Amino acid sequence: MNLIINGITNSSFSEFETQLEQMDHKDSVYFKLRDLQINYCQGCWDCWVKTPGICAIKDDYEQILSRIPSADQLTIITPILAGYESSLIKKFKDRLIPMIHPYIEIYKGEQHHRQRYGKTPDIKVIVLEDEDTTDEDIATLTELYKRTSLNLRNELIEVVRVKKGAEFEHVLTDI
Amino acid sequence: MSLLIFNGSPRGENSNSNIIISWFIEEFESTTTAYLKKVKQHESMIEEAKSFDQLLFVFPLYVDGMPAQVKHFFERMSQHKEVFKDKEVLFIIHSGFSEAIHSKNLEKYLTRFADIMEMKMYGVFIIPGSEGFRMMPPRMTAKKAKQVAAIGRDYQRNIPFQKEAKVALEGPLVHSKAKAAYFKILQKLGLTNLYWDRQLKKNNAFDKRFDAPYSKM
Numbered sequence: 001m002n003l004i005i006n007g008i009t010n011s012s013f014s015e016f017e018t019q020l021e022q023m024d025h026k027d028s029v030y031f032k033l034r035d036l037q038i039n040y041c042q043g044c045w046d047c048w049v050k051t052p053g054i055c056a057i058k059d060d061y062e063q064i065l066s067r068i069p070s071a072d073q074l075t076i077i078t079p080i081l082a083g084y085e086s087s088l089i090k091k092f093k094d095r096l097i098p099m100i101h102p103y104i105e106i107y108k109g110e111q112h113h114r115q116r117y118g119k120t121p122d123i124k125v126i127v128l129e130d131e132d133t134t135d136e137d138i139a140t141l142t143e144l145y146k147r148t149s150l151n152l153r154n155e156l157i158e159v160v161r162v163k164k165g166a167e168f169e170h171v172l173t174d175i
Numbered sequence: 176m177s178l179l180i181f182n183g184s185p186r187g188e189n190s191n192s193n194i195i196i197s198w199f200i201e202e203f204e205s206t207t208t209a210y211l212k213k214v215k216q217h218e219s220m221i222e223e224a225k226s227f228d229q230l231l232f233v234f235p236l237y238v239d240g241m242p243a244q245v246k247h248f249f250e251r252m253s254q255h256k257e258v259f260k261d262k263e264v265l266f267i268i269h270s271g272f273s274e275a276i277h278s279k280n281l282e283k284y285l286t287r288f289a290d291i292m293e294m295k296m297y298g299v300f301i302i303p304g305s306e307g308f309r310m311m312p313p314r315m316t317a318k319k320a321k322q323v324a325a326i327g328r329d330y331q332r333n334i335p336f337q338k339e340a341k342v343a344l345e346g347p348l349v350h351s352k353a354k355a356a357y358f359k360i361l362q363k364l365g366l367t368n369l370y371w372d373r374q375l376k377k378n379n380a381f382d383k384r385f386d387a388p389y390s391k392m
């Protein structure tokens with residue numbers, strides 16, 4: 001199953017979004033973050049030391065989190081805002097921490113946490129650029145996702161760039 | 176010169192970030208701190224920033240980047256570039272892991288962000304291994320406290336960024352092979368997990384520590 005997470009913050013990519021939502025992506029589950037009630041992580045660590053694996057905040061996020069262990073792919077759609085992924089996507093990522101176990105191990109020569117689940121889905125990132133996005137911004141973002149994949153012990157499939165005003169149909173069909 | 180401090184921890188006042196801030200401002204007469212976890216107040220914080228010419232951001236590493244609340248504020252800032260242009264900015268970022276490598280990507284982005292905002296970058300300081308600061312007795316954090324206080328003192332006296340202070344504070348990128356081997360031995364003995372085990376036991380959750388509640392969905 002492909003878990004598609006839409007982290008667009010407003011209507012400025014409406015054409016892309018409309019087509020995305022009209023497409024019939026088989027075997028996928030779609031979440032549009034800005035239409036859901038999702039709070040910020042508060043750093044309480046309940047999901048590690050009180051109710052292992054379960055977040056203390058009760059809101060729409062559990063619908064997403066509960067599907068992650070059975071997903072094969074996580075597709076993250078984010079606009080570039082101030083040179084980085086959107087705060088909506090960051091909020092989604094911060095609350096992934098119940099997926100991880102507090103114990104630390106050495107993995108590929110660095111400290112990383114043990115995983116709570118056997119596997120996590122590989123990640124594909126679709127980046128909607130603005131006029132000011134540079135190649136270096138994308139390189140930094142790609143490196144960020146490589147680090148996140150290292151922490152979650154999965155693979156980064158690819159980072160797909162959608163330049164401002166460019167064609168995007170092939171990106172959608174290939175999701 | 177006037178300094179506005181942003182504490183970007185989602186934990187707010189009861190955070191390791193606050194402890195780090197208290198070390199930094201030892202020699203400051205007075206400072207103002209805004210808590211970025213109060214997302215609804217971000218617009219008014221931008222208003223407040225107008226009367227300051229130096230900004231200090233202190234926040235923890237969250238999933239290899241800044242906490243989402245901090246990114247939310249950055250997005251608001253980028254809609255008010257005229258307010259921030261030419262202000263001086265300093266970042267102190269800190270991480271649970273005790274290796275600097277985890278924070279390097281964020282450091283790169285923060286430099287780019289200052290550039291986008293046309294702010295003057297003083298520097299990005301990295302403090303690995305902050306997770307226990309708020310629970311440790313002061314003697315255990317004394318060395319870090321001294322290093323951060325020295326950086327704060329220099330800053331207060333308008334001394335330019337000191338590379339050596341940054342390097343000393345952040346330590347090696349990854350632990351040496353010897354230290355990693357030592358860690359593996361401690362791990363085998365179950366000693367690396369004491370910090371978490373103690374809390375799990377206190378909460379009567381130790382037996383549930385490997386629970387995977389969503390594995391059969």
Ligand SMILES: Cc1cc2nc3c(=O)[nH]c(=O)nc-3n(C[C@H](O)[C@H](O)[C@H](O)COP(=O)(O)O)c2cc1C
Pocket residue numbers: 041042043044045094095097184185186189190191192193234235236237238239240269270271272273277305306307
């Ligand atoms: C949701 C969440 C994500 C975190 N992600 C990371 C991480 O990717 N790397 C790391 O080294 N530490 C990570 N940490 C640990 C924090 O950086 C560390 O606990 C820090 O001391 C918290 O500081 P504060 O009390 O000022 O919020 C994370 C903590 C939380 C709660």
